[in-house]
Amino acid sequence: MTDIKHHLTDALLMAYSAGTLPEAFNLTIAAHLSMCDDCRARLGAFDTVGGAVLEQCNRAPMDQGSLEATMARIMSAPTQAEDGKPKPGAASDLPAPLVDYVGGSLESVKWRSVGMGVKQAILPTSREATARLLFIPAGAAVPDHGHRGTELTLVLRGAFQDETDHFGPGDIEVANEDLHHTPVADIGADCICLAATDAPLRFRGLIPRIAQPFLRI
Structure with missing residues (x-):
């Protein structure tokens, strides 16, 4: 996609390249990268630097047979056809990194109402952060x-738009403790987003605060 205006920060791309982010963040960044040529090119530069650094590091000794053991574990893992997930290359209206987490396309998403017409689907990731559609x-x-x-x-x-700007398909908003906002979907069409958080949100309204523990937001 070439009309993306909002991109990942260098800090997030470097952390993604280094493998230091929670799974939920990795998933969201991977989905954006699949849609954004600019960030994919910038990631390639960081990967190159990281590879050069690794070349200068001392090599850690490995047990004899480590490669064979690793390959055996890969070969024994269930295939997508065996565990009910789509085969690679199956048609989907989702970015490729999301397909396995959802189990197919948007039609496969098991939505849960959170009120006012808004729905969510929490995706299975590690506990360090949460990813949801x-x-x-x-x-x-x-x-x-x-x-x-x-x-x-x-x-x-x-x-959607909020106090900072307007965000369309492929755009990613990076929010931290300094941002308090009210995202509003455009009038013309429903908005579907992938959101990852590493801490609970701060709601001002009483009802959202009461529902927060049950909705895991």
């Missing part, structure tokens, strides 16, 4: 909130 009806708003940590929001379909 969000469905925001056209013209609807997510309750105003702040952040106790970092939130990455990638637009998959439709668009």
Whole structure:
């Protein structure tokens, strides 16, 4: 996609390249990279630097047979056809990194209502952070909130705007403790996003605060 305006920061790309981010963040960044030529090119530069650094590091000794053991584990892992997930290359309206987490296309998503027409689907990731798909009806708003940590929001379909800017397909918003906002989906179409957070949100409204523990947001 060539009309993406909002990209990943250098710090996030370097952390992704180094493998130091939680799974939920890695998933969101990988989905954005699959849509964004610019960030993919920048990541390649960081990977090159990281490879050069590794070449200068002392090599750690490995046990005899380590390669064979690793390959055996890879070969014994269940294939996508065996565990019910789509085969590689199967048609989907989702970025490739998301397909396995959802189990197919958007039609496979098991949405759960969070109120005011907004729905979510929490994806299975490690506990360090949470990844969820969000469905925001056209013209609807997510309750105003702040952040106790970092939130990455990638637009998959439709668009939304908040106090900072307008975000369309492929755009990613990086929010931290300094941002308090009220995302509103564009009137023209429903908005579907992938959001990753490493800490609970800060809601001002009483009802969202009461529901927060049950909705895991």
